[in-house]
Every structure is written in structure tokens, then in C-alpha cells.
Amino acid sequence: MKILILGGTQFIGRHMTLAYLAAGHTVSVLTRGLSPDDLPSEVERLRGDRDQGLAGLSALTERTWDACIDVSGYIPRQVRPSAEFLHNQVNRYVFVSSVSVYGDTKRRPVLETDPLLPAAAEDVTEINGETYGPLKVTCEGIVQKLYGPRSTVLRPQIVAGPHDHTGRYPYWVNRAVQGGEMLAPGDGTDHLQVIDVRDLARFAVQVVEEKLDGVFNLVGPRLSWSAFMQVLGAEQVTWVSTEVLQAQGVTSQELPLFRSEHGPLSSLMDVSPDRVLAAGLTLTDPTVTVRDTRAWSATAQLTPPFTPEREAAVLAVARGGTLPN
Known part of the structure; x- marks a missing residue:
């Protein structure tokens, strides 16, 4: 055709x-x-x-x-x-x-x-x-x-997937491969699709x-953030609560893909795939999406939305256990 x-x-x-x-x-x-x-x-x-x-x-x-x-x-x-x-x-x-x-x-x-x-x-x-x-x-x-x-x-x-110049998904893929202490939003029970x-x-x-x-x-598989971190292969994860993230002014642009379970637009991370699966959609395993995105982004020179300095500052507050005035 x-x-x-x-x-x-x-x-x-x-x-x-x-x-x-x-x-x-x-x-x-x-x-x-x-x-x-x-x-x-x-x-x-x-x-x-x-x-x-x-x-x-x-x-x-x-x-x-x-x-x-x-x-x-x-x-x-x-x-x-x-x-x-x-x-x-x-x-x-x-x-x-x-x-x-x-x-x-x-x-x-x-x-x-x-x-x-x-x-x-x-x-x-x-x-x-x-x-x-x-x-x-x-x-x-x-x-x-x-x-x-x-x-x-x-x-x-x-x-x-590969060639995603928005950087939303590649951020997490690239951050995990960099190693070291990695900020993960929420407590692991929130979901993403x-x-x-x-x-x-x-x-x-x-x-x-x-x-x-x-x-x-x-829509693809609905994963908990805990499962997503495992798919990414993140080895040193520190979970930072939504309260700390909000208090530190962390935006959805800085931590793309994250929507707390009952926060704004969280329903869009709980979308039924039933109709499209019945019509014949086949889904790629999330590990393959991560692998192929990682291979492409290795030379894509994407700017991370959440800078290492910003991540370190928010992690420091989270480790302190108290919110700043």
C-alpha cells in the first residue's frame, strides 16, 4: 500500500x-x-x-x-x-x-x-x-x-524507546547506568506506564x-516504581517521599514519568490496554525497551532534566529526615 x-x-x-x-x-x-x-x-x-x-x-x-x-x-x-x-x-x-x-x-x-x-x-x-x-x-x-x-x-x-529526544524516559535509563546513589521518587509503590x-x-x-x-x-505494562528500578538495574536507590520532593520544589519536568499514586494526573498511569490487546497489539518486554534506549542514548548527548547537583541537594535533605523551614 x-x-x-x-x-x-x-x-x-x-x-x-x-x-x-x-x-x-x-x-x-x-x-x-x-x-x-x-x-x-x-x-x-x-x-x-x-x-x-x-x-x-x-x-x-x-x-x-x-x-x-x-x-x-x-x-x-x-x-x-x-x-x-x-x-x-x-x-x-x-x-x-x-x-x-x-x-x-x-x-x-x-x-x-x-x-x-x-x-x-x-x-x-x-x-x-x-x-x-x-x-x-x-x-x-x-x-x-x-x-x-x-x-x-x-x-x-x-x-x-530509542530516538526519544524528549529525554523523559532516557533520563532514568542513563541515570541508572551512571551508578552511585540514585534518587527514586516516592516509596516504590507508585506506578508508571x-x-x-x-x-x-x-x-x-x-x-x-x-x-x-x-x-x-x-499502553504498555503497568509497573510499580520499585519494579521499574529493578528493570533499570539501579543498584543504590534512595527513595525520597513526595512530601520532600514537593517541599524542595521538584517539578514533574525534573523527574519525568513520576506521578504519585493519587496525585494530579495519576489516572493516566492506570490506563486499560484490554481493547488494543484484543485487536492484536504485541508488547515489548520493558527490559528490551531499557536496553535499546540505553544503547541509543549513549551517543545522543541528551541534557538531563534533573542535574547531578540538584539530585544531590534533594538527597541531602531526604537523609536529614527533616524538612527545611
């Missing part, structure tokens, strides 16, 4: 491109051409800028594809023009959304049928912690209304090949 990927050179898009190629399909990618591109030569590069609306989609004129995979649609100003422009040019529109569309639900585990956040207005363009989920809700609605049963919405959990990027990409291929419509949560 012929596949069009909107944004196919970075992390998720890159793995999508490689997965479709490995399955024997022909792939075109639409990008601005600004990011490093090490894709195989058989990938067709089309240039365009979705922020320019219809004017940025001229490279797609008078072309047809079996499916469009939208991995770079974050705001309605990007998604509506492409979805409308391609309506008669693609058979299926696959939109990569996020579990953030659920907000912080009370019921757990989170299911595809759970209520979504209120949709953002279509003229909202600023993406931040407050708008990210509502914007994805709006973008999902645009695609579903235009394509109906020809649409598929994928809602991945935090995506992990991530999805290996290659599992997401393989399922996206399956969606197109088997014409799977509807909505799928894409």
Missing part, C-alpha cells in the same frame, strides 16, 4: 516510517525539512509546512494514498486543513492523539469510552499543560467527523492493513 506520514523523521514518525517500510509498503513523508533525516533513500520526501494551512500542503496536490498517518497534528489549525484537503485522496486517516484527552479521571483503569476533556476552540494555538489535552480532543473530533469509519484514533501513553514506540508503530501498520477503525488506547 501507499502510505503518507505527516511528520515522519523524528522519534514516533521515524519509527512509523520504518515500520511501514518493513511491512513492504511505500512511504511518503511530509515535513518542513528542518530536522535531521536519516531515513532510507526509498522514502519519498515531500516538503510542506502545516502551520501555513492549505498553502503548506501544495506538495500533496493530485496525489492519492491508501492511508494518512498524522503524527504531527497538535492544533486544529494544522489538522483541519490536512484532513479536509486529503478527504478524497486517502482511504483512511489515522490520527495519533494522546491519553491526555481524558484529563484526570476518577474511575480507573481508564477506558476508551471514558469522558473526554472539554474541546478547545479551533482558534487556540498555544500548546501547554492546560491546552494540550483539549486541543487533541478538538483534533480528534475534526478527523472523526470528516472520515467517520475511515478514521482511526490512537491514544498512546507516554512513548518510550509507557508504550514502546516500536509497539505503537507496529500497531499503526496493523490498523491500516486490517482497516481497524475507532479509538485505541496504546
Whole structure:
């Protein structure tokens, strides 16, 4: 089949491109051409800028594809023009959304049928912690209304694996291999869920090949933080309570992936994989995700979000057993 990927050179898009190629399909990618591109030569590069609306989609004129995979649609100003422009040019529109569309639900585990956040207005363009989920809700609605049963919405959990330049997952992988006393958040009983990027990409291929419509949560194994530390191979772990972390002003950006069990957005670390597993998703063992991320990040020169100096300072407070005034 012929596949069009909107944004196919970075992390998720890159793995999508490689997965479709490995399955024997022909792939075109639409990008601005600004990011490093090490894709195989058989990938067709089309240039365009979705922020320019219809004017940025001229490279797609008078072309047809079996499916469009939208991995770079974050705001309605990007998604509506492409979805409308391609309506008669693609058979299926696959939109990569996020579990953030659920907000912080009370019921757990989170299911595809759970209520979504209120949709953002279509003229909202600023993406931040407050708008990210509502914007994805709006973008999902645009695609579903235009394509109906020809649409598929994928809602991945935090995506992990090689080529993750966000550094969220690689931070923990790299910190564990550095050795020495390592700060671990909470007491080990909190949980996290991530999805290996290659599992997401393989399922996206399956969606197109088997014409799977509807909505799928894409989530991996749910691990306790204690189990996660073991998977990482961390040898000298010091657990630091959420109270100490909060008192020291440690943010979720500094300690990515950690959400205390009953704290803000903790429900998004308890998302049900039942529907997508029944549809055929296969999951990579977490030890493999760690191993392969570690191999890639060894030369990636990522900046750690939690500096060694900051970690040492917070550990010193935790060892003291008292909170500063």
C-alpha cells in the first residue's frame, strides 16, 4: 500500500516510517525539512509546512494514498486543513492523539469510552499543560467527523524507546547506568506506564492493513516504581517521599514519568490496554525497551532534566529526615 506520514523523521514518525517500510509498503513523508533525516533513500520526501494551512500542503496536490498517518497534528489549525484537503485522496486517516484527552479521571483503569476533556476552540494555538489535552480532543473530533469509519484514533501513553529526544524516559535509563546513589521518587509503590514506540508503530501498520477503525488506547505494562528500578538495574536507590520532593520544589519536568499514586494526573498511569490487546497489539518486554534506549542514548548527548547537583541537594535533605523551614 501507499502510505503518507505527516511528520515522519523524528522519534514516533521515524519509527512509523520504518515500520511501514518493513511491512513492504511505500512511504511518503511530509515535513518542513528542518530536522535531521536519516531515513532510507526509498522514502519519498515531500516538503510542506502545516502551520501555513492549505498553502503548506501544495506538495500533496493530485496525489492519492491508501492511508494518512498524522503524527504531527497538535492544533486544529494544522489538522483541519490536512484532513479536509486529503478527504478524497486517502482511504483512511489515522490520527495519533494522546491519553491526555481524558484529563484526570476518577474511575480507573481508564477506558476508551471514558469522558473526554472539554474541546478547545479551533482558534487556540498555544500548546501547554492546560491546552494540550483539549486541543487533541478538538483534533480528534475534526478527523472523526470528516472520515467517520475511515478514521482511526490512537491514544498512546507516554512513548518510550530509542530516538526519544524528549529525554523523559532516557533520563532514568542513563541515570541508572551512571551508578552511585540514585534518587527514586516516592516509596516504590507508585506506578508508571509507557508504550514502546516500536509497539505503537507496529500497531499503526496493523490498523491500516486490517482497516481497524475507532479509538485505541496504546499502553504498555503497568509497573510499580520499585519494579521499574529493578528493570533499570539501579543498584543504590534512595527513595525520597513526595512530601520532600514537593517541599524542595521538584517539578514533574525534573523527574519525568513520576506521578504519585493519587496525585494530579495519576489516572493516566492506570490506563486499560484490554481493547488494543484484543485487536492484536504485541508488547515489548520493558527490559528490551531499557536496553535499546540505553544503547541509543549513549551517543545522543541528551541534557538531563534533573542535574547531578540538584539530585544531590534533594538527597541531602531526604537523609536529614527533616524538612527545611
